[in-house]
Amino acid sequence: MSTEHEVAERKSLVACWAEACTPPDAPFDPGGSWTHRYEQRSAHSLLADGELRLVRQPAEAGSFVLDATLSRKAFDGHLYDVQTVLQGRSDKFGATERWTVRSRVQSGAAGEPAANSNLLRAAEVRNGELRLRFGGQLSVTPVRQPVLCDVALFEAVQRLPVEGTEPLRFVLVEEGDMPSTVHQLTYRGRHEVLTAGGPALLSAYQHLGPGVLPTTYWLDSQGRLLLMLNGMVMYVLVEEDGRAIALQPMRR
Numbered sequence: 001m002s003t004e005h006e007v008a009e010r011k012s013l014v015a016c017w018a019e020a021c022t023p024p025d026a027p028f029d030p031g032g033s034w035t036h037r038y039e040q041r042s043a044h045s046l047l048a049d050g051e052l053r054l055v056r057q058p059a060e061a062g063s064f065v066l067d068a069t070l071s072r073k074a075f076d077g078h079l080y081d082v083q084t085v086l087q088g089r090s091d092k093f094g095a096t097e098r099w100t101v102r103s104r105v106q107s108g109a110a111g112e113p114a115a116n117s118n119l120l121r122a123a124e125v126r127n128g129e130l131r132l133r134f135g136g137q138l139s140v141t142p143v144r145q146p147v148l149c150d151v152a153l154f155e156a157v158q159r160l161p162v163e164g165t166e167p168l169r170f171v172l173v174e175e176g177d178m179p180s181t182v183h184q185l186t187y188r189g190r191h192e193v194l195t196a197g198g199p200a201l202l203s204a205y206q207h208l209g210p211g212v213l214p215t216t217y218w219l220d221s222q223g224r225l226l227l228m229l230n231g232m233v234m235y236v237l238v239e240e241d242g243r244a245i246a247l248q249p250m251r252r
Helices: 004-009 011-020 152-159
Strands: 034-042 048-058 063-073 078-089 096-107 119-126 129-134 137-142 147-149 168-174 178-195 198-208 215-219 225-229 233-240
Touching: 011 178, 011 225, 011 233, 048 152, 063 152, 078 152, 096 147, 129 168, 147 152, 152 178, 152 215, 152 225
Parallel strands: 147 168
Antiparallel strands: 034 048, 034 233, 048 063, 063 078, 078 096, 096 119, 119 129, 129 137, 168 178, 178 198, 198 215, 215 225, 225 233
16 A cells, blocks of 8 residues: 655656746635646656646535546547536535546547547436446446545545545546445645745645555645646646646656
């Protein structure tokens, strides 16, 4: 199981990001309305090969809506595109209540979806059950812990205390239809990092669980998610509410 040692090992990648980035200093409310755009980069080459765009809006009492679009390069000039629209609770953990996920592979930004790739999944959590619909089939799984689909983690970590909390256990649903239990988010302390804009104190949360690489989320003092990384990819915040974030070329 990953521990403080693995968080320390990843500081080399954090340093690569920090030397290139001037983090934003504008006020930020994780529980309000915001739009974030992240570049998806290889943790090895540091080159961008996709992006994730998140749009959060408060909804009816005690809930919010998150619209997430992930686009990344696939093969032979094709693009892999996943759009998730979810509704979650505005509690400490932001558990997902219902969502739809549409995934497709297409030729270029305006190309037609490849055959059998335009897939739609829908799900909801109700009365202690996770109900997943895909291809006309319904599967029902009993759940005893909060449920988060994978992209919801980007929203949930931003509303956790910057000084940490007890480990939070949850059921993870990947790609909208693959539930996996025994996942947890664990606070890994605050770390001073020297960025291109000067010293910054960042909080780290780590996601551990079966079937996923240990993943660390790095947040600023306002709860803003600046960087997510694991052994394969990193997501770097490059735009907030239409305002570009200063980022020089990243180098090892």
